[in-house]
Amino acid sequence: EAGVTQFPSHSVIEKGQTVTLRCDPISGHDNLYWYRRVMGKEIKFLLHFVKESKQDESGMPNNRFLAERTGGTYSTLKVQPAELEDSGVYFCASSQGLGDSRAKNIQYFGAGTRLSVL
Amino acid sequence: AQSVSQHNHHVILSEAASLELGCNYSYGGTVNLFWYVQYPGQHLQLLLKYFSGDPLVKGIKGFEAEFIKSKFSFNLRKPSVQWSDTAEYFCAVNGGDMRFGAGTRLTVKP
Numbered sequence: 418e419a420g421v422t423q424f425p426s427h428s429v430i431e432k433g434q435t436v437t438l439r440c441d442p443i444s445g446h447d448n449l450y451w452y453r454r455v456m457g458k459e460i461k462f463l464l465h466f467v468k469e470s471k472q473d474e475s476g477m478p479n480n481r482f483l484a485e486r487t488g489g490t491y492s493t494l495k496v497q498p499a500e501l502e503d504s505g506v507y508f509c510a511s512s513q514g515l516g517d518s519r520a521k522n523i524q525y526f527g528a529g530t531r532l533s534v535l
Numbered sequence: 536a537q538s539v540s541q542h543n544h545h546v547i548l549s550e551a552a553s554l555e556l557g558c559n560y561s562y563g564g565t566v567n568l569f570w571y572v573q574y575p576g577q578h579l580q581l582l583l584k585y586f587s588g589d590p591l592v593k594g595i596k597g598f599e600a601e602f603i604k605s606k607f608s609f610n611l612r613k614p615s616v617q618w619s620d621t622a623e624y625f626c627a628v629n630g631g632d633m634r635f636g637a638g639t640r641l642t643v644k645p
Contacts, residue, residue, distance in 0.1 A: 420578065450633070459539070460625060460635035473632065508579065510633075522567055522586075524633060526579035 419443065421527035423509050429533045435497040438530045442491070442511030448472075449492050450512075450524060451484060455505040463507075466492060478503075499534045506531050537562045539628050541636035548616055549644050556611040556639050558626030568609040569627040570600055571635075579625065585609065596620070618645045 422441045430436050442449045451463040463482070464474040468489035477484070481500070486492040496503050510524040542557035560566065570582040583594025590602040600611045609626060621643045626636040 452633075452635075457544075457637070459637040460627075462632055462634065465632070510579075522629060523569075523581060523584065525581075526571070528576075528578035 421509055421511050421525050423507075423527035423530050425530060426528065427531045427533070429535065430499055431535050432501055433498045435495065436499055436532060438494045438496075438507050438509075438532070440492045440494070440509030440511075440527060442509070443525055445513070446511035446525075447489070447514045448512040448524075449486060450510040451492070451494055452508040452510065453505050454508065454529075455502075460508060463494075496532070499532075501534050504532055504534045537566075537628060537630055537632070537634040539626055539634050539636040541624075541626050541639050543639045544637070545640045545642070547642045547644065550618055551615045552643075554611070554613040554616045554620075554641070556624055556626075556641070558609045558611065558636055560607050560609070560626075560628040560634075562607075562628060562630045564630050566628050566630040568600075568602060569629070569633075570594065570598070570609075570611050571625045571627060572622045573625070573638075574622045582611070582624070616641070616643050618643045 424439045449466040452460045454460045462476040465472045466486045469486050483495045506529040508529045510526045512524045538561045540559045568585040571579045572582045573579045585592045585602045593599045598613050623638045623640045625638045628634050
């Protein structure tokens with residue numbers, strides 16, 4: 418079974434440019450999450466999709482960040498325009514439907530995209 | 536608001552030493568508790584989890600963790616570490632949304 422895949426693995430851009438990160442969740446997982454880790458700090462929640470709908474986007478830093486999950490499959494996270502403080506590792510995770518089974522609450526992570534804004 | 540605190544930023548041990556990584560959380564309701572590990576160059580992997588029942592949970596690679604509800608703690612332990620355990624370890628708490636600690640980098644010297 419393929420895991421969560423993220424592309425690119427590393428992106429280096431200049432301040433003011435636009436970057437789009439992509440996440441392909443595990444097939445059949447309704448839940449998709451985006452997280453960000455700024456160097457040395459905790460992994461912070463950004464948002465949560467259930468299928469194509471945004472369930473919770475309370476962690477999105479500002480309106481320069483736009484996440485989409487058209488069709489409820491893969492997701493993109495666009496940063497436009499990028500600022501220096503956006504640098505960090507962006508993780509994507511997916512899980513099955515939450516339902517009543519706590520076992521379905523396990524999130525599986527991708528390897529992350531390291532974003533460097535210069 | 537939920538928060539997770541990991542006490543150690545970087546731990547350096549020799550092979551065969553015992554390991555204990557601290558994790559405390561603040562949340563008043565029912566939580567699911569996790570330890571994830573990220574080996575160099577790899578993705579975050581689930582090491583072990585606690586949902587309910589026996590507060591001592593065993594995970595992969597000889598790791599275990601104990602949930603002490605009264606202390607809001609979920610410390611990770613391993614009796615004897617190996618060089619291959621060198622990685623970063625993250626404690627996470629899910630009481631509705633997943634919240635992570637800042638991570639503890641473990642270096643095991645051969």
